[in-house]
Amino acid sequence: MSSINSHADVVTDWEGLLEAGDRSPELQVSIEGERQSLRLSLTEVQSLKARQAELKALGQEVTQQLKAAVSRGKEVAMRFRSVVRGKIGPKNERLVHFGVAPLRRRPRKPTQLKKPDGETPGTSPGASASPPAKPVV
Numbered sequence: 001m002s003s004i005n006s007h008a009d010v011v012t013d014w015e016g017l018l019e020a021g022d023r024s025p026e027l028q029v030s031i032e033g034e035r036q037s038l039r040l041s042l043t044e045v046q047s048l049k050a051r052q053a054e055l056k057a058l059g060q061e062v063t064q065q066l067k068a069a070v071s072r073g074k075e076v077a078m079r080f081r082s083v084v085r086g087k088i089g090p091k092n093e094r095l096v097h098f099g100v101a102p103l104r105r106r107p108r109k110p111t112q113l114k115k116p117d118g119e120t121p122g123t124s125p126g127a128s129a130s131p132p133a134k135p136v137v
Contacts, residue, residue, distance in 0.1 A: 018038060091103045
């Protein structure tokens with residue numbers, strides 16, 4: 001006999017065993033103790049499986065509630081940061097403590113250095129900046 005692993009298969013197997021025991025009156029007296037134990041095990045497994053399904057549904061519900069709560073919290077955090085920025089000013093460095101980047105001056109771009117002959121670095125005397133045109137055929 002092959003191994004039975006799924007809960008549904010186990011329950012079906014046990015129910016079949018109990019039914020077969022009920023249909024065999026000559027064995028009922030000798031197997032009564034095991035039959036009662038198997039019936040208790042079957043009832044317990046069915047009860048626990050129902051509880052597991054209930055908890056799975058509750059887990060999914062709690063997950064949905066958690067996502068909604070996180071979404072609400074993100075909106076509140078945005079409003080909080082906006083209020084702080086409005087109270088202390090958009091350039092104040094204390095904004096960093098609240099996770100907000102203050103407005104800062106941008107660094108100056110470095111000036112382009114010119115070669116003594118008037119060309120910019122990276123070009124050769126005869127080279128053009130644009131690619132050569134393709135000959136018309």
